[in-house]
Structure formats: C-alpha cells, structure tokens
Amino acid sequence: MVGLSVGEKHFIKGGIEQNLRTDGRKRYTYRPIYVETAVIPQANGSARVKFGATEVIASVKAELGKPSPSYPDKGKVLIHVDCSPTAEPAFEGRGGEELSSELSVALQRCLLGGKSGAGAGIDLSSLSIVEGKICWDLYIEGLVVSSDGNLLDALAAAIKASLSNTALPKVQVSSAASDEQPEVDLSDEEFLQFDTCGIPAIVTLTKVGKHYILDATSEEESQMSSAVSVSVNRQGRICGLTKRGGAGLNPSVIHDMISVAKHLSEQVINKLDSEIAAAEAREEDVP
Amino acid sequence: MEYVNPEGLRLDGRRPLEMRQLRAEIGVVSRADGSAVFEMGNTKVIAAVYGPREVQNKSQQINDQAVVRCEYSMANFSTGDRMRKPKHDRRSTEISLVIRQTMEACILTHLMPRSQIDIFVQVLQADGGTRSACINAATLALADAGIPMRDLVTSCAAGYLNSTPLLDLNYVEDSAGGPDVTVGILPKLDKVTLLQMDAKLPMDTFETVMQLAIEGCKAVANYIRELLLENTKQLEFRRGV
Numbered sequence: 001m002v003g004l005s006v007g008e009k010h011f012i013k014g015g016i017e018q019n020l021r022t023d024g025r026k027r028y029t030y031r032p033i034y035v036e037t038a039v040i041p042q043a044n045g046s047a048r049v050k051f052g053a054t055e056v057i058a059s060v061k062a063e064l065g066k067p068s069p070s071y072p073d074k075g076k077v078l079i080h081v082d083c084s085p086t087a088e089p090a091f092e093g094r095g096g097e098e099l100s101s102e103l104s105v106a107l108q109r110c111l112l113g114g115k116s117g118a119g120a121g122i123d124l125s126s127l128s129i130v131e132g133k134i135c136w137d138l139y140i141e142g143l144v145v146s147s148d149g150n151l152l153d154a155l156a157a158a159i160k161a162s163l164s165n166t167a168l169p170k171v172q173v174s175s176a177a178s179d180e181q182p183e184v185d186l187s188d189e190e191f192l193q194f195d196t197c198g199i200p201a202i203v204t205l206t207k208v209g210k211h212y213i214l215d216a217t218s219e220e221e222s223q224m225s226s227a228v229s230v231s232v233n234r235q236g237r238i239c240g241l242t243k244r245g246g247a248g249l250n251p252s253v254i255h256d257m258i259s260v261a262k263h264l265s266e267q268v269i270n271k272l273d274s275e276i277a278a279a280e281a282r283e284e285d286v287p
Numbered sequence: 288m289e290y291v292n293p294e295g296l297r298l299d300g301r302r303p304l305e306m307r308q309l310r311a312e313i314g315v316v317s318r319a320d321g322s323a324v325f326e327m328g329n330t331k332v333i334a335a336v337y338g339p340r341e342v343q344n345k346s347q348q349i350n351d352q353a354v355v356r357c358e359y360s361m362a363n364f365s366t367g368d369r370m371r372k373p374k375h376d377r378r379s380t381e382i383s384l385v386i387r388q389t390m391e392a393c394i395l396t397h398l399m400p401r402s403q404i405d406i407f408v409q410v411l412q413a414d415g416g417t418r419s420a421c422i423n424a425a426t427l428a429l430a431d432a433g434i435p436m437r438d439l440v441t442s443c444a445a446g447y448l449n450s451t452p453l454l455d456l457n458y459v460e461d462s463a464g465g466p467d468v469t470v471g472i473l474p475k476l477d478k479v480t481l482l483q484m485d486a487k488l489p490m491d492t493f494e495t496v497m498q499l500a501i502e503g504c505k506a507v508a509n510y511i512r513e514l515l516l517e518n519t520k521q522l523e524f525r526r527g528v
Binding site for chain 2: 046053080082084085088089090093143145
C-alpha cells in the first residue's frame, strides 16, 4: 500500500512527462540489477535477484515423474510464486494470495507457452527421459522478499538465473520390458546443464499519463493506468503477453508498447546474461 | 544411530558443546522499518518489522500499550523434500504465537500506546532450530527498527542424545526423537522468557541441558551485540558524526 499526497502524485507524473523520474532515471532505464546464484543449497538451482529495492528468490527443484498421457515426449514445469509478508504487511495471512496467483499465471504464460509447451522458453522435450514413462518434473518456486514494483520482470530474471544455475543429475536407464516401469539410476558425479538462451525476458511497460516507463517502483505503479508485460526472447520473438491494470488501452498504443518493449528487450537480455555470468564466476571463485 | 562418534564428534563434525556458525545481516529488506537475516549453520531466516504504526484493525487497539503481531511462514523450498504446505498449519500458528509472546515480553509496549508493531519472519532454509533462529532474527530486526526493548532476547536449543548434552541441534539430530530444549533468555536481566521441551529427561540431566542452552543464548547475545555495535558505528560514520 502506498500512501501519497496530491503533491507527490503530481511530482511523479510531472517527472515522467519530462523524462526525469523521482530517482533520477529516464523513462527507459532500469534500476541497478544484482544477481546472486546458488543461494539455496537444497535446491537443484537457485538465484536471488534485486532490482533496486525489489528482491526475489527463485529456486528450481527437479523430481522424476511420469509425463502426462497427452504429451508423452515432454517433461513438466510448474511455476509457483509466493509473496512473503516481509515484503509488505498487506501480504499477511491470505492477503498475498491474489497477487501470488496473478504473478504465477503471468509467468507461466510468458515463460512456458501454451498447454502443449509450444513456444516455451524451456525445451520441454529435453526433460523427457523415457518417452511416456519417465520425465523430469521441474518445480520452480518464486518468493518475493522485498517488493518495490516490477515484480514480474524481477521474477522472470530470477527464474532464468536459477535455471542457468540448475544441474540435473545424469540418468542411467536400465532397459526393461516395454510395458514395465524402467529402473533408473541417478548419477552423483555427472550433471547436465540447462540451455537457457531460449528463455525469454519479461519487459513490463507501465503507462503513467501519456508515457510508458520501464521498471516502475511501487510509488510509480500506484499512479499507473495500465501495464503491459511482454516476454521477448533473444531472437526478438514475442513469447507471451499480459496486460494488467484497469484502464483500457488503444490498440495502436498496445502495438507501440510492444515494439518499444521488443526494442528494449535486447539490452535487458544482454545485461541480465552478463550479470548471471558474473554471479556464476563469483560463485566459482568462492569454493 | 550414533549421533556422537567415539572421537566425540557429531554428524556434522561439531563437538557436543559447539554451536553452528552464526551469521547475520541488518537492513536486508529496504522497505521495512527494520529487518535482518539470521543464519545458524544451514538454517536461514529473514525477519522484517513494520511499525510502530497506526492500528489496522481498530477493534484490536489497546489504549495503554502497543499491539504486537507476528507471522511465521516457511518458503516452499526451505525444506529438503518439496511439499506444498497450506500456509496456516498448526505448526506455523504455534510458532507465530511463541515468537509474539517472546518479543512482547521484551518490547516496552507501554511507550507506544494505540499503535501496532508487525513482525514477519520468513524461513528460507530450515535445518533445525528455526524457532531459535526466528527469535534471534526478530530481535535484530526490532533493534534495527529502533523499537524500545528491555533487553535483546536471544534463543538457542540444546538436546540430549547418546547420553551427551548437545548444543544447537540440526535437523537430523532434531528428528532423532531425543529431547529438544528451546530456551529464550533476556541475557542482561538473566531471565528466561521462553522454554519448550519435548520427550522426557531426568531432572538433573534437564538442568545441565538447560544450562547448556542458556550458555548458547549468551553466546548468541554476544554476537548480536557486537553486530549491532558495528552497525551503529557504520551509521555514525555515514552521518559524519
């Protein structure tokens, strides 16, 4: 909950109009991004991402499961987000549930594509081990520790970082009769890394007044009319789209927002990749 | 199972009277009034304090003192095996209550009438002793928020396995079924504010185990005091005093 006076609201809106926001940024600048990997030792992969005062943790746990009958050659990925009350007293009790589901569904839509897994950032067929019998189930858990706006972009970045930190043990399948459940043997030494270059980044443009801004803080978000989150991959393809906020948008404005988001995504993906690489290098330095 | 080997070492290589590595950091949630991370070995919790502020639910308002509220939650990834737990199970409600009562005992609530203090603790990694870690984190967060307190409450657990008193149990030792004594003290006033034990223990052994837990609490108190002093010095330096 953000309590702002009339003057403060005016100041935020006026700043955005003049391309100088309250924290000194321009409309299309991100706050400093900080990435730390391998923060949760129990998980297969994890990462903590900070966008200014927004802080989220994502973890990936992999379990062996059975593929769903309709897609026997694909693994399963589940994304779930929790909003901790440490981030905002309003998330206490069941208060955070609505936002949690909104974020979970938006992430699922933007990162995993449709039901069949077509257009997913993660190649679901790479999770299959024995077709129709065994596959990897990835459980991706997000946790919002501190919230200062732009949670969706931060969560997507954290998920990407945690997936690039994920190591799946190599699986040896002993050949069994075709109708039996095959036995598997997990290797303790050999691990497979994920290819994360296909994972899209989410770019959220928040519309305040006539202009849109990137990486809005919660004060700015309280003044928004609507926000469009576009997930764009490295090839510049749009993988998912969500619009939030009550006000209606002109279709031409949406087109413009998408093209701006697409244009900005390249710089975001590069920035994020270099931060993830830096975090992994740091982790290797400290044994 | 052997929890203390003949050389006198525990499963994680500690001596029976040795604590796990402590690590804490103040001011980790920038939007909260006070916050801290507290780690005891692999157990890691975040605490955030909001307040003193206006009472949200007017019917809870007390006219001559502040309302202290606490919520304990565990992250889905905090335990070894992945489980989707309902958010308000009995265990977390009980721990919320324990933390609230312990903190209420040390906050000078009468100085802040008609206001509310919220303490939120979030477990990031659970490896035994979450109760203690939560209380220690909450103390640090309250101190960071500048809330007046009688003393710094600190907490530590001790157990008794293989006829050896053990300090600061980890998850494996905790689930061994032996007694687990969790103690919370006000170190300067030398008072016990929290005492919980399960399983059974002979009277005289209980005394040694409890004494051990109290020693643990004092060690935590020393660490917290040093950390707060360091933090205050930094704040002073930044203000240019």
